[in-house]
Amino acid sequence: MDEMLREFVGETLDMMEAIGGDLVAWQIDPSDRRRLDSIFRAIHTVKGSSSFFELPRVTAISHAAENILEILRARKNAPDRKSVSIILRAFDHIRALAHAIAQDGFEPEGDDSELLAVLSANFRVSDRDQAERYSRKPSPPKTGQPENESEQPGSVPIEWRSVRVPLGLLDTLMNGVSDLVLARNDFALQLRASGIEPADLAGFDRFSEILSAVRGSVSQMRMVPLLQLFAPLPRLVHSLCDELGKNVSLTVDGGQVEIDREVIESLRDPIIHVIRNAIDHGIEDSEGRLAAGKAATAQLSISGRHDGNRIAIVIEDDGRGLDDDGLIERAIAAGHLTDERVSGLTQAQIANLIFLPGLSTAQSVTGISGRGVGMDVVKANVEKLGGSVRIHNRPGQGVMISIDVPMTLTIISALAIDVDGQGFALPRNVVDEVLLASNDSVQRVEAGGALMVRVRGRMLPLVVLEPLLGLESSGISLSDRALILCRVAGSRSFVLDVPDVRDHDELVIKPLPPTLMSIGLYAGFSLPDNGRPMLLLDVDGIANHAVARAPQSQPVETMGEGEDGSAEQDERWLCYRGWEQSLLSAVPMANIERLIDVNYTQLTRAGGRIVANINEEMVAVDNADFALPNHGSDTGTVRMIWASHEHSHILIPVRDVVQLVPLKMRMPAQEDSKVALGLALFEGDIVEMIDIRRLIERAFAQVKMSDRGEVNVYHDEKAQRFGQ
């Protein structure tokens, strides 16, 4: 079966699995908008990818289901049970088809007209009752008397249509909205200058609210999965191999990563160019490979992953690598280089010569590549997006090219760092934790002239911001400074030591011009409310400057390993001792938002549960073994793990946090276990591995559900339950 198709099926089934919990929760509470949104996103993704593989049945069903969900989302009222059960049917049908495709390698023939009729009929007034009948019993349609119940105003159908919009128009809209935000900020500034506090103006507040809502929908309009970029590649590789007589196995990874549509459009040509180059020039023919002691079939991989607010696309081959001497020769011939400078060039600098204009890697111009459109054009196109291209050449072993672009040219939420009055922004999604330098759990260590910080068992390099930026050290005393744990892929995480940090609202990020991009420390810039331009720090770039220097051999492995960035994190678990537990527990790092110390005054017993009020956000506390003291003791804090799954959050009170470790399940939990996945060993102690999803479901369950392990939804059973 086609590799891509297999991946699609796998992804679809995974998604069905993942969305199972949402479906169940949505059934219980159809008014839950968040569930509805994630269900919508899942079906939307299935629809998008299925059309690539020409799976008409899946496309038709998902399209119809999407239409219904779209209508449900547009309504204020909670969906009726009938709509819910119809959606469940559609999901089951898609799952069944995906299973069949997985087995046979193609979409089975079949007639879905009945289901499709149900799906579309459900939203035509005249056929409403007919749909009702369908949903109860999926057998022959009968026409019957319209039921009055279906005349509720909430279920008045809304005509749903999609409209093709030229990309340019979407761009104009997006730019307009971004400019509107900037203009709003400017306006706020002018108001303040004339002595009016914008927040006090109800009208201004309302304006801001509407603006951010519009901004949200516009950005969503533009996000598409990377699959759109990757899907045609297997065919391209196949035909190139045929033409050039080469054997290449292509691995594609990270198709689910979402990226701004405009960014994808501009990446298409560069990526195709890089792949062509790799197959044409980089990869040897089978004889050549065997002679070089390699497998006859070459490996070419392309992967995409999120890295903070950026997307990294890595294309790697195991061909012969770049020809250094050839590059130097051509660079001299093209006048970019003089003989004297050659001796001083490092390996990396030689590889970078390929980005100079007029340097084609081809020995001879072929029909495939080497037509004069070179890597300089690739670089220019990527830089235009505010991205960067890096090349890592391993002579004889292959080339790795990583293209790094902003996920979207729009808005991120950020932390603001002040250095002597100048603000710098740091994307919040790369920040693991912010600690005061005086916190007991951090320990500064010096070794070999380098500063490090020990935090909860991790030893991380310390990067002090001012010297990094070449600025005067601000006069903040050491203990008042803040430490920001920055997450960087490829185990290059570090701790950024900053004089002061504060929360910031969302920032509109504009791409940097190449002049500033090439500094390698910034990912973009922004104009916040105060009207002073602010640079967005690029943690990956900072890691390049200040962290990854030591092991020279590492970059290749570290870059290659990042599948979707989650693989490495998923295996790490945070071991802790629960509030009243002697047994060790562990939660997957991927589910952990942060650790916080919650003051008793922030905790309330209400509605039969304990909730915490954290910056005016209400978060449920897992109270399986935690109780509030009855009287007094208002002072003091409880350390909690802030965990999340999908969009649900929970706080787990802990006695102490032990360590972040990789865990391997030794024994699965018994089936009726409420929250444990299984058991593992850590330094000889037994650790219970907690499934956050189940923990959250336990905390939020209003109805007792029997079997948590089972996420499949059987629509018949549900339909019956709802049909009553």
Next chain:
Amino acid sequence: MMKRHNVLANNLFLVGRIGHSWIGISAEQVEAVVPMGEVVPVPHAPAAVKGLVAIRSRLLTLIDTNVLIGQGVSADGALMMIISDAGHGYALTIDEVDDVVALDELKPVSAILASGWQGIATQMADNAGRAILIVEPPLLIASANGPLATA
């Protein structure tokens, strides 16, 4: 201060002075000329990049043309020409703005210019005895990156 001319002609040039030299920039390319406001420095930026400025809620990279041509530093509060290149906005300092004039005969620069000017101006014009170097903004911006960066 530059006035908006309603003449649509591509031989109109904004003539001004950088250091001791008169320059001309195609008037079509100059969006506005405004005095320099507050500048936010960019650590580790090339020397010619003075920093970032915000003009009417637009973010611009400020290039100090005096640094570029090796003639010291532009004064604070100097004038800036606002231009766009490849989707990015830039502000270029200019010491004096003279006028917008029509320059018809552009000739290649045959004299060898001082190193800072090389690669920025490739053509010139004779305007009533004044030698006006025609500056191409994209070249000027590219040269702000400093010498060829191979790293």
